[in-house]
Amino acid sequence: MPIRPEHCFFYPIDWPQLSIAIRFGRARGCCEGCGRPHGRMVYHLGDGRWWDADVGRWRDGWGRRIRIAAGIDILGQARRTRVILAAAHRDHDTSNNTDANLAAFCQRCHMIHDRLEHQRRRWRTLFRRKALGDLFGGPYA
Template sequence: MRRVAHLGDGRWWDADAVCWRSGRGKRIALKGGFNLASVRTTYVVLACAHLDHDPGNSMPGNLAALCQRCHMLHDAAEHRWQRWWNVFRLRAIRDLYEDPRLTRERCAR
């Protein structure tokens, strides 16, 4: 865990390299001066991400150490798909086991 200064939009201060970085980790030059002490700080914890979204594939080439923000951005599409799949599955189960007449009565109210 490490405290990191950031601008809230993905840009952050790399104290080791003494430069600002973009949300993708590339060096950037910021135009306009500001006081580094007034910039927000947050604790950053690295998490191990599976690049192919398969937790069963833990080969070193499939793993990456990402901060929380980058990990969530990397997994965003997978999380959207998983939410859709859960809703679809629950609706399918309900269609199998609920009496369709009860469903129509609820809709008529």
């Protein structure tokens, strides 16, 4: 995920090289949360279950092998997504760039990891819109 211009000063100068070392050196191009491979199109069911073409099996949201019941219409539910890895800070502190604090996550795992921060930002945005609406002529439309 690209770094916002206002946040680029929180990251070290060598962040692109550090990110590449984590994503492709240590993680070997796979998500450390669920095991999805970087750059590939992956079939998934939307709830975390995905098809691992290398092994020929379904996996759950944490990368564990699972079995799908025979009665489920998999082809009707399956969607495709291109997996992109990103380096994430486990403790959300951008100044702590130790190997133990950095992780290579796919989009899904990164969103789950940052869920509380996204909820906080959403609340703040809605609160500000409502306040501006109240200030300038009634509720925000």
